[in-house]
Amino acid sequence: KAGVTQTPRYLIKTRGQQVTLSCSPISGHRSVSWYQQTPGQGLQFLFEYFSETQRNKGNFPGRFSGRQFSNSRSEMNVSTLELGDSALYLCASSLIGQSFQFFGPGTRLTVL
Amino acid sequence: ELKVEQNPLFLSMQEGKNYTIYCNYSTTSDRLYWYRQDPGKSLESLFVLLSNGAVKQEGRLMASLDTKARLSTLHITAAVHDLSATYFCALPQAVDDKIIFGKGTRLHILP
Numbered sequence: 001k002a003g004v005t006q007t008p009r010y011l012i013k014t015r016g017q018q019v020t021l022s023c024s025p026i027s028g029h030r031s032v033s034w035y036q037q038t039p040g041q042g043l044q045f046l047f048e049y050f051s052e053t054q055r056n057k058g059n060f061p062g063r064f065s066g067r068q069f070s071n072s073r074s075e076m077n078v079s080t081l082e083l084g085d086s087a088l089y090l091c092a093s094s095l096i097g098q099s100f101q102f103f104g105p106g107t108r109l110t111v112l
Numbered sequence: 113e114l115k116v117e118q119n120p121l122f123l124s125m126q127e128g129k130n131y132t133i134y135c136n137y138s139t140t141s142d143r144l145y146w147y148r149q150d151p152g153k154s155l156e157s158l159f160v161l162l163s164n165g166a167v168k169q170e171g172r173l174m175a176s177l178d179t180k181a182r183l184s185t186l187h188i189t190a191a192v193h194d195l196s197a198t199y200f201c202a203l204p205q206a207v208d209d210k211i212i213f214g215k216g217t218r219l220h221i222l223p
Contacts, residue, residue: 035213042216045210055209092155101211104154
């Protein structure tokens with residue numbers, strides 16, 4: 001069974017730009033969660049989607065948004081990028097929200 | 113709000129030794145996860161612990177959960193260099209099910 005895939009793997013943007021990251025969950029998994037990982041703040045929960053609905057949202061500004069499509073693929077968007085948005089963005093999928101999560105390889109975003 | 117504390121945050125140890133990583137949490141939760149992360153890589157799921165007294169073992173790693181003490185341990189037996197990684201514990205917050213991670217324990221095993 002193929003694992004969680006994330007695209008792109010690496011991204012360099014400048015301040016003020018916007019970015020869209022994509023996540024394809026394991027086949028059959030309907031729950032997708034997004035996390036931000038930085039050296040200073042560690043792993044922080046961004047949001048969770050289940051059956052195209054946002055179930056949960058972390059404490060991030062409105063510049064961070066996401067969505068999930070009918071095939072369970074998910075995207076997250078960050079608008080008006082700031083230097084502090086440089087991070088590894090991880091996507092995880094699970095069968096339902098409360099079960100074991102399987103993580104993708106991540107997208108490393110650098111904001112210059 | 114759920115707080116998750118791991119200790120130690122850094123650990124350097126010799127091959128062949130045993131050691132334990134601790135994960136304390138502040139409020140009740142119905143499950144606890146352990147993950148491993150190699151440098152520059154994503155997270156690998158190790159264990160999920162669902163009930164008080166649960167114990168799971170995989171190779172040289174053994175995880176246990178004491179819900180009354182709000183404590184989970186990850187015990188490493190006869191460490192080998194390949195176990196060098198950062199280990200995270202994580203739990204869902206009861207009020208909204210958000211997953212909260214500890215800061216991670218960076219384990220360095222000297223050959």
